[in-house]
Amino acid sequence: MSTETSNSESTDPSALLEFRQVNTHYGAVHILKDVDLAIYPGELVCLLGGNASGKTTTLKTLLGMVTPTSGDVVLDGEVVNNQPTSYRVANGVTMVPENRRLFKRLTVKENLMLGAYLRNDRDGINEDIEYVYDLFPRVKERLSQKAGTLSGGEQQMVAIGRALMSRPKVLLMDEPSMGLAPALVQQNFELIEKINNEGMAIFMVEQNANMALSIADRGWVLLTGRVILDDTAEALRANEDLQKAYLGGGSGE
Amino acid sequence: MKEGKTVTAVVEGKSKRRTPLVDRFLFVVKVVLIGLVTIGFLAFVAQQISPDNWFARWRNPGATGLSADQIKGLVISGLSQGVFYGLIALGYSMVYGVLGFINFAHGEVFMVSAYTGYIAANKFSANGMWESNFALCLLIVLLLAVMVSTVTAVLTERIAYRPLRNSPRLIPLITSIGVSFVLQNAVLGIFGPGTQGYPQLPEWLAKQRSILTFEISGIKILVFLVTIVSMTGLWYLVERTKTGKAMRAVAEDKEIASLMGINVNRIIVTTFAVGGAMAGVAGVMFGLLFRAVNPMTGFLPGIKAFTAAVVGGIGNLGGAMSGGLALGSAESIAPQLILEPLGVPGVTQLKDAVAFTVLVMVLLFKPSGLFGERLSAEDRA
Numbered sequence A: 001m002s003t004e005t006s007n008s009e010s011t012d013p014s015a016l017l018e019f020r021q022v023n024t025h026y027g028a029v030h031i032l033k034d035v036d037l038a039i040y041p042g043e044l045v046c047l048l049g050g051n052a053s054g055k056t057t058t059l060k061t062l063l064g065m066v067t068p069t070s071g072d073v074v075l076d077g078e079v080v081n082n083q084p085t086s087y088r089v090a091n092g093v094t095m096v097p098e099n100r101r102l103f104k105r106l107t108v109k110e111n112l113m114l115g116a117y118l119r120n121d122r123d124g125i126n127e128d129i130e131y132v133y134d135l136f137p138r139v140k141e142r143l144s145q146k147a148g149t150l151s152g153g154e155q156q157m158v159a160i161g162r163a164l165m166s167r168p169k170v171l172l173m174d175e176p177s178m179g180l181a182p183a184l185v186q187q188n189f190e191l192i193e194k195i196n197n198e199g200m201a202i203f204m205v206e207q208n209a210n211m212a213l214s215i216a217d218r219g220w221v222l223l224t225g226r227v228i229l230d231d232t233a234e235a236l237r238a239n240e241d242l243q244k245a246y247l248g249g250g251s252g253e
Numbered sequence B: 001m002k003e004g005k006t007v008t009a010v011v012e013g014k015s016k017r018r019t020p021l022v023d024r025f026l027f028v029v030k031v032v033l034i035g036l037v038t039i040g041f042l043a044f045v046a047q048q049i050s051p052d053n054w055f056a057r058w059r060n061p062g063a064t065g066l067s068a069d070q071i072k073g074l075v076i077s078g079l080s081q082g083v084f085y086g087l088i089a090l091g092y093s094m095v096y097g098v099l100g101f102i103n104f105a106h107g108e109v110f111m112v113s114a115y116t117g118y119i120a121a122n123k124f125s126a127n128g129m130w131e132s133n134f135a136l137c138l139l140i141v142l143l144l145a146v147m148v149s150t151v152t153a154v155l156t157e158r159i160a161y162r163p164l165r166n167s168p169r170l171i172p173l174i175t176s177i178g179v180s181f182v183l184q185n186a187v188l189g190i191f192g193p194g195t196q197g198y199p200q201l202p203e204w205l206a207k208q209r210s211i212l213t214f215e216i217s218g219i220k221i222l223v224f225l226v227t228i229v230s231m232t233g234l235w236y237l238v239e240r241t242k243t244g245k246a247m248r249a250v251a252e253d254k255e256i257a258s259l260m261g262i263n264v265n266r267i268i269v270t271t272f273a274v275g276g277a278m279a280g281v282a283g284v285m286f287g288l289l290f291r292a293v294n295p296m297t298g299f300l301p302g303i304k305a306f307t308a309a310v311v312g313g314i315g316n317l318g319g320a321m322s323g324g325l326a327l328g329s330a331e332s333i334a335p336q337l338i339l340e341p342l343g344v345p346g347v348t349q350l351k352d353a354v355a356f357t358v359l360v361m362v363l364l365f366k367p368s369g370l371f372g373e374r375l376s377a378e379d380r381a
Ligand SMILES: Nc1ncnc2c1ncn2[C@@H]1O[C@H](COP(=O)(O)OP(=O)(O)OP(=O)(O)O)[C@@H](O)[C@H]1O
Pocket: A026, A031, A049, A050, A051, A052, A053, A054, A055, A056, A057, A058
């Protein structure tokens, strides 16, 4: 219950988003174990790990959709443990959720505008929606279509567009290439790189580890809720144990 | 990596398949129902063409048929009953949409509004304003009753349902039946079991008018107008405003709605409030039209409105209103169009039986309701 402030040495004022010794539980099941993470402005970081290692839980805890049992979540220098998701979204984090999770019965336009739900700056919103249309001309052609009737690839575009509409400083992405055709996966990674090059920090969970590491600056590897590796993307790609254990069958062949 | 999910879905699909015996039984029920409705209706047509027809005389030798005016009258009275079902059904449907359970206390919210309207109208009547300045009084009565029913709906959510937000859906459903008893008995305790009367309507409102050859009383016209205005307002709120968009988002996926920054609790409260307001409008109109209210006033309309919501496709607002109109019309028309030609005695007493037969038929032939989308397993697990 007590969310004591840990005086861990990882305190870093320049980080956008930080975990300090975070533990989370679902009921009695211990999921994240003493996790320390930090994401800095402009970075592209990826989080790797096998199924059920706690990757989605990490993202949900960052957003306040799951409450940590101990440790701190720090957003832009402020401890936000007790702040609801809406506060964190208003202050610059959002997520493209696993499986996209569009509002299927709402139109594409309505989905996009819900991304900007907390904003009142009309001009800024218009600017951002034009930016989304530029990124995804296909989306612009389908604004009044129900999101549930879009193809998987189109849904992915709308999900990313919806997240961008909140104008985040850090964009969390949970397995953005899941369920996409191989050709689209490549395109999707290029797009993520492009958004990142324009200055937005991205924290991406991926199963497609080799591809993710090829565009990322840094990476973490999670094993049953514990961070077991934390290094630059290059070093991780060169790490043979990791290649064997988690990344086997990627680009290796 | 994700095949696991599809595999389970297939397995579940198999285990849900009914046994052939049940299927055969349901098929027989369907055939019998359709057969009866068809024969009844054909016999009615035969009656209309010529009462001496052997087919018309077959089940009901005394058949005389109905005049055009009688049929029009049945339609009008069916529709004017149906709008109440529709207005109340909206509340069932909206709450089901966002929380996935049936709020059986909703009929009582309607009754509370009818009582509020009764108190306010009689106060005005006592000091003479009801007669001298009817329009203003009606507006105030309506506003008061809508306020009280809205507050009642919001309070029931806060006190009875919010603490149960994360429990299985059956639990708030049972609780709602309890809430329903609490409200009924509170009103019973305060006003006693007797029926209370609304004051007399002014002459210009009560008298019969003729519109497009339909004979209709002024108050029924008012009921239809108020319903149209309320429905338009609701449609605008749900389809055109930011709050409405948030309501639809919450109905579909609460977790992602909160990821958008939507305050899910506030939207749920808004949903109860809007449903309560609709029931509030219905309560006053009901009081004006039937001029009587008692603690059980909410019971049957509540159950029928729930039926209407299911008939129209629960979770769907247009469906709720259409379901209400369809149910009201069926109730009013079917006894004389279908049952009487079949030789069923005392048909005018059978409204309620007709309403629930309509429910059974809709569930047999289109379980998702007339206008409902198929609720997929992932939507309503
Ligand atoms: N709401 C929940 N209630 C209980 N247990 C949960 C809940 N959500 C996740 N878990 C459990 O927590 C563990 C970690 O789940 P999580 O979704 O974080 O894994 P993941 O690394 O994202 O896996 P995947 O690669 O399959 O998406 C799993 O064992 C999962 O069953």
